[in-house]
Amino acid sequence: MANPVVMMRTPAETALIERFAAEKASLPGASQARAEAFARFEAKGLPSKRIESYHYTDVRNLMRTVAPVANDAVAGETMTLDGFPRLGFTNGRWQGGDAPAGVTVVPLADAYRDGLAPGLGMGEATDIVVDLNTAFARDGVAIRVAAGAEARLHLAFSEKTSAPASILPRVIVEIGEGASLMLVATHQGPAGIAYQVNEVVELRLGKQAKVEHVRLNLSGDKAMVLSSVAATLGDEAELQTTQIALGGEVCRHQVFVTYQGENAKAAIRGATMLRGHQHHDTTLVVDHAVPHGESRELFRTVVDGSAHGVFQGKIIVRPHAQKTDGQMASNALLLSDDAGMSNKPELEIFADDVVCAHGATCGSLDENQLFYLQARGLPRKVAEALLVEAFVGEVLETVSDDGLRETLAGLVSEWMRARAVS
């Protein structure tokens, strides 16, 4: 057995330890969960590339310093979406807003003080980034959708800070039996400022609950964004979670789905557009712990400039999880010579009666298709845009709301137009 490696603490790790000591007494509720999560961080430090799941995104190395907690709110944009009641958040803090019928919303701190506990259903799996959020989160909300209710909700996160700041919101959503929720979260922030986000959204789906979750990442171009979605699925629950990511400098989006009830379904999707020096990592852990679960993953990544995309998709099928049906696809399109993509699908199957498939591809635009379109009169840039929009379109078209889908398609077109003039 190897000797434990003692690593020097980085300035960021030291700062986090000092901050926890200073803040511990004033952090609202959930003290046991906080203490446990922090202890794991203290023992392991920030995840580095030595840890397999962080191989491509060395947080320890990327997060040199820890920004102070955000405390100034400067002007900034906050998105609105037609047909969605909006809850606004500034630097992770809920600014109020009316919850629609069947939905109750309380500030996270109040919910924690009332005894709500953070819980990810992740079993023995733990993640230090999530732990840091668990340890430090003060801001965010707890949302409860009553059994049988149908609701739509827009969480509009706008980071409004004039200096580097750390923002650690947590959103815990409990969706009651038979309820259905369309939850859209938009994230915007200032350009040119190295703010740090570590955000966790817990989705707890009760029996036969249905959730369509769409996360839109329009973070500022210097932002480091660590976002995690942790979902637990009750019997016959159905989850769709889709991220559309265009922003940020270094981003890691994690999705942990745990099947707690039988005959549950999850569809996890993403469309990621990267350029310049952006780095975006999508890491999934889909844990089929019980029989008759279905999972579908569809990821499309477009990489330009010297940006780098990462996809790690792990599907675990536990010994008892017979009749699991899993299909995962991650396709990347590289638009420049310096663009890179690391695609790592993983299947860990311990049951023998399952159907699981994965496919990962990485390529450039098809010259023959481009020539065909050009021969019909489309300038090359227009032809490229048509093909790229079609490529990510397969993810966008799964978004059920027409207005939102058009907004997303518009953002992709805008991205391609910006490319055409650069």
Added chain:
Amino acid sequence: MLEIKNLHVEIDGKKILNGLNLTVKAGEVAAIMGPNGSGKSTLSYVIAGKEDYTVTEGEILLDGVNVLEMEPHERAHAGLFLAFQYPLEIPGVATMTFLKAALNAQAKSRGEDELSPGEFMKRVREAAGQLGINPDMLKRPLNVGFSGGEKKRMEILQMSLLAPKMAILDETDSGLDIDALRIVAEGVNAHRDPNHAFLVITHYQRLLDHIRPDTVHVMAKGQIVRTGGPEIALELEERGYAEYLGNAA
């Protein structure tokens, strides 16, 4: 209208066209016939502007302007159209979206307004109706899952809508049954007039029963080796290409 002078073309260092000369006049329907490997498809791709080929010598003039200086889309704007032997499948792009993008790009190049959605739909439906194209096909991604015959009809539909002055049909008859062949030929014949010209590339005489050419050129080893009237096509059907493979070049 189209004048090709002493065209030499290579791909990966291999000579495909060896000093090809060809003239197609306005209003003319010219056919090129030739055996496999004679360079027919290379010629069509080079005219349309495919990048893989290197033109080492010669000119391709459309109404006196050398198109070799132009990008593929500029050639299309200038009035060139290639009906592909193997039309490409474009997943995720609805046929309608593509047709609209192509028509609008060409209208824009001529400084014209884009077609109104109503006018666009009307023209597409009319043209599709004439070619026996089911309107439902237009909602599907371009050419994806289309049969060989459907793809060729789609090429002719695009030609009808774009109304090019110089259309090149590269083996449009391949993969067509006799009914589809007749429909495609009617689509071409409908556009014959003194301002439009066609270059019909084919291996067989069959298509030329339906699209009567004014001129037939025989191509072998990267050159036009014989030019004459429609009777040449019949002769080739009977005697084959053997005599051109021995003594050409």
